[in-house]
Amino acid sequence: MDVSEVLLPGVGLRYEFTNHEGHLIGVVARRTGDFEVVVYGDDDSDEAWPVFRLNEEEAETLAQILGAPRIAERFADLTREVPGLESGRVELPAGSVYADRPLGHTRARTRTGASVVAIVRGEEVIASPGPQEVLRAGDVLVVIGTDRGITDVVRLLRG
Amino acid sequence: MHVSAALLLELGLILVALSVLGAMARRLTLSPVPLYLLTGLALGEGSALPVPAAGEFLRVGASIGIVLLLLALGLEFSIGEFTASMRRHVPSAVVDLVLNAVPGAVAGWLLGLDGVGVLALAGATYISSSGIIARLLGDLRRLANRESPAVLSVLVLEDFAMAAYLPVLAVLVSGGTWWQAGLGVLVALGAVLAAFATSYRWGHHVGRLVAHPDDEQLMLRLLGITLVVAALAEYIHASAAVGAFLVGLTVTGQTAERAGAVIASLRDLFAAVFFVAIGLSVDAGELPPVLPAAALLAVVTGATKVVTGRYAASRDGVGARARARAGAALIARGEFSIVIVGLAAAGHPVLAPLVAAYVFILAIAGPLITRFTGTRRVDALRGGGARPSR
Numbered sequence: 001m002d003v004s005e006v007l008l009p010g011v012g013l014r015y016e017f018t019n020h021e022g023h024l025i026g027v028v029a030r031r032t033g034d035f036e037v038v039v040y041g042d043d044d045s046d047e048a049w050p051v052f053r054l055n056e057e058e059a060e061t062l063a064q065i066l067g068a069p070r071i072a073e074r075f076a077d078l079t080r081e082v083p084g085l086e087s088g089r090v091e092l093p094a095g096s097v098y099a100d101r102p103l104g105h106t107r108a109r110t111r112t113g114a115s116v117v118a119i120v121r122g123e124e125v126i127a128s129p130g131p132q133e134v135l136r137a138g139d140v141l142v143v144i145g146t147d148r149g150i151t152d153v154v155r156l157l158r159g
Numbered sequence: 160m161h162v163s164a165a166l167l168l169e170l171g172l173i174l175v176a177l178s179v180l181g182a183m184a185r186r187l188t189l190s191p192v193p194l195y196l197l198t199g200l201a202l203g204e205g206s207a208l209p210v211p212a213a214g215e216f217l218r219v220g221a222s223i224g225i226v227l228l229l230l231a232l233g234l235e236f237s238i239g240e241f242t243a244s245m246r247r248h249v250p251s252a253v254v255d256l257v258l259n260a261v262p263g264a265v266a267g268w269l270l271g272l273d274g275v276g277v278l279a280l281a282g283a284t285y286i287s288s289s290g291i292i293a294r295l296l297g298d299l300r301r302l303a304n305r306e307s308p309a310v311l312s313v314l315v316l317e318d319f320a321m322a323a324y325l326p327v328l329a330v331l332v333s334g335g336t337w338w339q340a341g342l343g344v345l346v347a348l349g350a351v352l353a354a355f356a357t358s359y360r361w362g363h364h365v366g367r368l369v370a371h372p373d374d375e376q377l378m379l380r381l382l383g384i385t386l387v388v389a390a391l392a393e394y395i396h397a398s399a400a401v402g403a404f405l406v407g408l409t410v411t412g413q414t415a416e417r418a419g420a421v422i423a424s425l426r427d428l429f430a431a432v433f434f435v436a437i438g439l440s441v442d443a444g445e446l447p448p449v450l451p452a453a454a455l456l457a458v459v460t461g462a463t464k465v466v467t468g469r470y471a472a473s474r475d476g477v478g479a480r481a482r483a484r485a486g487a488a489l490i491a492r493g494e495f496s497i498v499i500v501g502l503a504a505a506g507h508p509v510l511a512p513l514v515a516a517y518v519f520i521l522a523i524a525g526p527l528i529t530r531f532t533g534t535r536r537v538d539a540l541r542g543g544g545a546r547p548s549r
Binding site: 008010050 | 237240293305310
């Protein structure tokens with residue numbers, strides 16, 4: 001799905017996308033952490049119709065309800081501070097040898113230099129998991145490291 | 160310790176009055192700035208409500224207010240947003256500068272001001288109030304509109320222009336021979352460039368100097384450094400405001416965001432004090448003679464801002480109604496016109512009452528016109544959400 005991003009200087013960002021019903025939906029993410037959700041009319045798409053506003057906590061809750069954990073985004077803020085550091089989300093494929101085995105068995109940190117900082121399992125988020133944390137197929141691992149390191153983790157988990 | 164009951168009482172009553180007036184203004188989605196000016200005017204010498212004890216505090220507070228206003232402006236400034244705005248809206252910025260600075264300059268010339276006075280008035284009519292406008296767009300729920308990026312880009316570019324303009328003005332105000340002034344201007348511009356380069360290349364190192372997980376530490380460090388730099392800038396006749404702006408510029412990223420949040424309430428308090436002090440410095444008797452000039456200037460530069468906004472929005476390819484909204488949004492003038500007067504008022508007695516009246520008119524008219532321009536959302540007047548008619 002295409003999400004376009006427009007800079008609002010001094011205020012934040014505006015995201016917009018068209019949903020399956022053809023409604024053009026906009027989200028203003030303000031620097032303050034507040035969000036504003038709008039829809040654009042059919043006849044004059046320049047003017048937004050405000051739907052509702054959310055503060056940071058409410059947006060977090062809504063995001064969790066919608067099942068799209070925003071944890072990777074929060075790490076993205078961190079990676080912006082350190083040049084060369086990236087964050088990525090890696091899904092554990094169904095046929096992986098590490099499914100139903102503890103995280104420690106992957107030895108991901110030693111072998112790739114990248115760290116698994118969270119595991120997203122359905123609607124649950126396990127922040128900074130220990131080596132004994134058992135992985136399940138379909139888990140999404142939030143990984144922080146170099147670009148190379150993250151690619152290596154993807155390759156590792158596939159095996 | 161001796162406690163001056165008179166000072167506390169006067170100050171308390173002033174703050175209570177400001178809060179009541181501010182709440183009234185906010186209810187109508189208006190800026191409280193004009194009401195703060197009016198409060199100052201009502202408290203001035205020869206008025207019915209003199210404030211002998213609080214006067215000294217207001218004067219000291221005003222100079223901290225101007226420093227904090229500029230510090231906050233610098234903190235909010237982001238190189239990334241600036242370059243993004245540059246990419247699209249350089250022609251808009253040129254149109255903005257020509258259309259809005261020239262009427263002020265002409266008015267200054269007709270009023271018989273000297274070169275510095277002309278420059279100050281040109282600046283005062285040029286700079287829209289990013290504070291009033293950004294808040295207004297949020298309050299009217301217009302941030303998501305397609306014309307808003309153009310409006311906000313123009314504001315960012317104006318703020319950048321202020322970075323070059325304020326030090327030049329400050330140096331010229333302090334006088335001296337032409338070569339002293341010229342040298343001062345070069346030094347001031349050099350300092351601004353150095354600050355930009357620093358913030359671009361070593362921003363996070365400077366950030367580390369002030370950064371601290373404890374908010375209290377962060378505030379003390381930031382304020383301490385800012386006031387010292389502001390004092391140094393004042394000492395070399397480059398204006399404390401400019402020094403504070405430079406400090407704000409060099410702090411970037413998350414430290415800047417946190418710092419902005421930490422000083423926000425302090426800035427609001429002292430900025431209010433600054434606006435009151437400007438009102439206080441104007442003698443009510445000086446106002447009637449300058450009113451016609453201020454009103455005429457307001458009408459002309461209101462119209463030129465509308466043209467500017469329409470032009471900027473048309474570059475983003477939006478429709479007629481959106482262009483009208485962008486034009487109206489830019490009308491409001493506010494804090495920075497007053498800051499300019501704060502710098503240049505000393506040698507030009509006509510400037511303070513003229514610009515105070517001018518800002519008073521446009522800070523009220525701008526938001527009102529914006530509210531009723533180019534919208535189909537009738538219930539926007541109640542500030543509530545609406546549904547598209549489909």
